[in-house]
Amino acid sequence: MSWEMVLEHIYMVVVSCSLVILIGVPLGIFAYCRPQAGRIILTVVDLIQTIPVLAVMGLLMMMFGANSTTAVISIVLYLLLPIVRNTNTGLNSVSPILKETADAMGMNRLQRLVRVEFSLAFPFILTGIRIAFVTAVGVAVFGTFVGGGGLGSMLYRGIRIQNFELILKGTLTLMVMSVFFDYLLGFAEKKCGGAHEKVEK
Amino acid sequence: MIEYRNVKKSYGGKQIIKGVDLTVEKGEFVVLIGPSGCGKTTTLKMLNRLIEPSEGSIWINGADHREMDLVKLRTSIGYVIQQIGLFPNMTVEENIAVVPRIMKWEKKKTLDRVKELLNMVNMPYNEYGRKYPKQLSGGQQQRIGVLRALAVNPPVILMDEPFGALDPITREILQSEVKKIQRELKITILFVTHDMQEAMKMADRIVFMDQGRVLQQAPPKEMLLHPANETVARFIALQGIGSRTDRITAADLMQQASGLAAGEDSVTVEAEEEVKEICQKYDLSKYRRICVKDSQGLLIGEITVGSLLEHLTEWM
Ligand SMILES: Nc1ncnc2c1ncn2[C@@H]1O[C@H](COP(=O)(O)OP(=O)(O)OP(=O)(O)O)[C@@H](O)[C@H]1O
Numbered sequence A: 001m002s003w004e005m006v007l008e009h010i011y012m013v014v015v016s017c018s019l020v021i022l023i024g025v026p027l028g029i030f031a032y033c034r035p036q037a038g039r040i041i042l043t044v045v046d047l048i049q050t051i052p053v054l055a056v057m058g059l060l061m062m063m064f065g066a067n068s069t070t071a072v073i074s075i076v077l078y079l080l081l082p083i084v085r086n087t088n089t090g091l092n093s094v095s096p097i098l099k100e101t102a103d104a105m106g107m108n109r110l111q112r113l114v115r116v117e118f119s120l121a122f123p124f125i126l127t128g129i130r131i132a133f134v135t136a137v138g139v140a141v142f143g144t145f146v147g148g149g150g151l152g153s154m155l156y157r158g159i160r161i162q163n164f165e166l167i168l169k170g171t172l173t174l175m176v177m178s179v180f181f182d183y184l185l186g187f188a189e190k191k192c193g194g195a196h197e198k199v200e201k
Numbered sequence B: 001m002i003e004y005r006n007v008k009k010s011y012g013g014k015q016i017i018k019g020v021d022l023t024v025e026k027g028e029f030v031v032l033i034g035p036s037g038c039g040k041t042t043t044l045k046m047l048n049r050l051i052e053p054s055e056g057s058i059w060i061n062g063a064d065h066r067e068m069d070l071v072k073l074r075t076s077i078g079y080v081i082q083q084i085g086l087f088p089n090m091t092v093e094e095n096i097a098v099v100p101r102i103m104k105w106e107k108k109k110t111l112d113r114v115k116e117l118l119n120m121v122n123m124p125y126n127e128y129g130r131k132y133p134k135q136l137s138g139g140q141q142q143r144i145g146v147l148r149a150l151a152v153n154p155p156v157i158l159m160d161e162p163f164g165a166l167d168p169i170t171r172e173i174l175q176s177e178v179k180k181i182q183r184e185l186k187i188t189i190l191f192v193t194h195d196m197q198e199a200m201k202m203a204d205r206i207v208f209m210d211q212g213r214v215l216q217q218a219p220p221k222e223m224l225l226h227p228a229n230e231t232v233a234r235f236i237a238l239q240g241i242g243s244r245t246d247r248i249t250a251a252d253l254m255q256q257a258s259g260l261a262a263g264e265d266s267v268t269v270e271a272e273e274e275v276k277e278i279c280q281k282y283d284l285s286k287y288r289r290i291c292v293k294d295s296q297g298l299l300i301g302e303i304t305v306g307s308l309l310e311h312l313t314e315w316m
């Protein structure tokens, strides 16, 4: 196992997740503010996820060539679902009473969105982000087929030459990585998301 | 001064507010009361335009409220609801500061005001300012709800069953606090309840609504003693009987008399019958007297409906 592969893998995960947050959260918010367009967005995002990752990567490789960009874009497309959906669900779950109260206080649409709706939806969004990171670790394995490198190449080689040790090492590393992201973001979720949920007695 | 001028509201062809005319003077405490679904909340929400009237207009200090700037209108009208509606993601301090923040108050001024308000209800800033609503009791939460409405000293406050979800003791304390604040600051309050006792205690004037109409407007005592019609009378009768009237019977209230005769203007009840049941069973606005008979069916006394109402007033 080379550190280079691990770094390549982490690179794909972190870059794609950052991108998907930057794209997915606003998309989720937009889908919430414009419910008609929102239904279309959610359906499309849903559909994208039903296409096998490998197929998406193959298609994109023809456009962008065999490199890590192709891998990253594929992962981003694949991860839009948890981010967009969780953002949207979170916003929709904000109690209508609170929304009306915000209006009654005199908040304008943007103030209400930022101070009330988004803020209350934030724990949901964080959950989406956590799911995205953990999923990304797995999905990035396919990156190797489109020139993205990463731990996928180790697994692939292990399978090709039937090297049990190689497969095991690759798998364990991936698991550690997943657990790491899961834990880190779970911690963040507890820390930021649930500050007001905590009841001190 | 607030004026509702022939205000109507329809939803999908169904008219639920059927022409409300209502004038509220500055500093007046007006309580809207009436059976569930009669349109109290709708009437209230039309003032701060959470709901737009379908017809008619509302005038605030001589200006049509639809022509006023929406943010200005709303920040000048405090709003308190039964579900409390504190923002759970904000601390006590942040909740109270919502409207000051919308009005772009300076940080220092806001903080001072928050502290002042918290002191007013004996919830010191140092102890409570940074708590989240979930960490407070229901009564404390609703106090903060009231403070939030008071934050920028709005001339008008709307309260929709603000104490409906509280236990009786807390409710009574908060009622007194609000009444005191209202008197001191001369705030105009429109208050919704369906609890007659609460209305009696709080109101300068009670506005009785039923099925989207105002049936009667009167000071508490007057409404109690001279209900405008059957519906009002029945509502009062039903509500007048709190736990304090439990087990008080017709025999307890009657004037003994002989040679009585039941007539068109009277109902006849058993001596052992509870006042509470009598109020519920009969539409007392239709009668002047209640004749009381013993177990043999002999008339032994009577209660005038007027005196019964007076008793009910006392017991409230
Ligand atoms: N958005 C709406 N669409 C259709 N009907 C509505 C709507 N809002 C309220 N109503 C109806 O209007 C009537 C009055 O409602 P409103 O909430 O004002 O009553 P209320 O007097 O506040 O009752 P309660 O004491 O139960 O709170 C009710 O019959 C209600 O069903």
Ligand SMILES: [Mg+2]
Pocket: B040, B041, B042, B160
């Ligand atoms: Mg109501």
